[in-house]
Amino acid sequence: MVAQEKDRTVVADEALGYPIIVAPGVVGCMNEFLLSRSYRDVVVLCDANPAVRTIAQRLVRRLRPQARLLAFALGERRKRLSTLEVVLDGLTTVGAERTTLLIGVGGGVASDLFGFAAATYMRGTAYAHVATSLVAMVDAAIGGKTGVDLAGGKNLAGAFRDPVAVFCDLDALQTLPYRHLREGLAEIVKAAIIEGGDLFEGLETLAAHPFYRWPWESIVVDAIRIKAAIVRDDRLEAGDRELLNLGHTFAHAFERAGGYRMSHGAAVAVGLRAAGMLALRLGRFSEEEHLRVLALLALLRLPMHAALDVDATLAAMGADKKVRKGRLRFVLPRAIGDVEHGIVARRATVRNVLERVRLRPGAAG
Ligand SMILES: NC(=O)c1ccc[n+]([C@@H]2O[C@H](COP(=O)([O-])OP(=O)(O)OC[C@H]3O[C@@H](n4cnc5c(N)ncnc54)[C@H](O)[C@@H]3O)[C@@H](O)[C@H]2O)c1
Ligand SMILES: [Zn+2]
Structure with missing residues (x-):
């Protein structure tokens, strides 16, 4: 289930049907992946947190094919249907199509929310996630559970929808606040x-x-x-x-x-x-x-x-x-x-x- 390649570890490719790539910095891996799949249109969705946005901007600058970037204020209290609507509206605004690959960048809130957006936008578009928090790397971004909270409870609306790939950017842990790194260990x-x-x-x-x-x-x-x-x-x-x-x-x-x-x-x-x-x-x-x-x-x-x-x-x-x-x-x-x-x-x-x-x-x- 675990394959060691030159500068990265690839987990679960056969077990889950999509690769989970763990590496310090993921632009190179991402470009190789995109080349192998021939996606022609890419929209990157990111958590607007400055550190996460910087990671997403760096990715967008170096991605082939060219990608557009949309940033959204997230956080646990915004994992709601109202934010989902803002994300879906953003996708229509930039003209995302059914064949567009959506790449989410951020922690577990981003993977749950953007993954759910991908599951519902035009009844489903391909989705990859760049995990920037420890919780997202070891848990939230893997396994295809996406969703948002409702007033009645956590994660009550959502969909099972596998990503096409997950990239765990170990370099991102350097900017993750110490408290989130420690608490993510749970x-x-x-x-x-x-x-x-x-x-x-x-x-x-x-x-x-x-x-x-x-x-x-x-x-x-x-x-x-x-x-x-x-x-x-x-x-x-x-x-x-x-x-x-x-x-x-x-x-x-x-x-x-x-x-x-x-x-x-x-x-x-x-x-x-x-x-x-x-x-x-x-x-x-x-x-x-x-x-x-x-x-x-x-x-x-x-x-x-x-x-x-x-x-x-x-x-x-x-x-x-x-x-x-x-x-x-x-x-x-x-x-x-x-x-x-x-x-x-x-x-x-x-x-x-x-x-x-x-x-x-x-x-x-
Ligand atoms: N779907 C699943 O299977 C699954 C599994 C586990 C957790 N989850 C969900 O994940 C969520 C929690 O994830 P989380 O703890 O990553 O929360 P989060 O996404 O809100 O990230 C925590 C904080 O760290 C910031 N951040 C993220 N990456 C950063 C980086 N590299 N540098 C600086 N700041 C960074 C975020 O902006 C946020 O302020 C919960 O909603 C939980 O329900 C889902
Ligand atoms: Zn959890």
């Missing part, structure tokens, strides 16, 4: 709990070292490989793909109940702790393993608490896509390297967990 910890073994132990070792000494390429590739293997066997999330939602029933509710002020990575970190606590309370997870996960989260200096309203969070959980007949269902660890999905828990037990992860004013984080 998705890698999630993958490590699902897989166990080397990735989990590797993170335990690396946690003591500063980020500049981390082997980012191999970590990103490992996390992608784990996600791609799960997605390959269950593309539409009818079964085991749900495992990738470990910690997310909590995380999505924290985000929504908190008005999307918390980063997704931070919400996932607290969600992983909450999932471990719930599994422990249900007698499905050992205290020793739970403490090992907590120790890793702490070593990586990931958040363990969220400033949350317990009632609002419980209500937000009711809108989770995994809810069946009103019952809350969770993805929970049984051991590091052994995760199960479809576990029903009583609201009172969930409430108790929420009370424990709630940041109390004045309490130490």
